[in-house]
Amino acid sequence: MKKLQEDQLAVWRTFLNTHSTVIRLIEKDLLDQDQVPLIWYDVLVALYQTPSRKMRMSELADKVVLTPSVITRLVERLEKEGYVRRERTEEDRRGSYAVLTREGKRAFLKA
CATH class of the missing domain: 1.10.10.10 (Winged helix-like DNA-binding domain superfamily/Winged helix DNA-binding domain)
Incomplete structure (x- = not known):
């Protein structure tokens, strides 16, 4: 497997953090609306x-x-x-x- 460059790792970390944030917001929204x-x-x-x-x-x-x-x-x-x-x-x-x-x-x- 090709070794990832630092900028590629940074993009990957940004994606993971963004995904995690969106999931938390959706979960909170569902909870707040008693869903x-x-x-x-x-x-x-x-x-x-x-x-x-x-x-x-x-x-x-x-x-x-x-x-x-x-x-x-x-x-x-x-x-x-x-x-x-x-x-x-x-x-x-x-x-x-x-x-x-x-x-x-x-x-x-x-x-």
């Missing part, structure tokens, strides 16, 4: 944008850039809130889908 947390929103939007409104857990983890164990815990929390439900797959007894519920769609659209 779902940003990480929940990411899951809800991923499911909403899928035509079937459902996605295999592993695919969802990839889509929102989380590990399978983190997405499992997150979906459990969303399920408790009524925003998603889990559905077993027909083809693989170990796998499951995260399915967007009506309440989840409302929460996404409200946010």
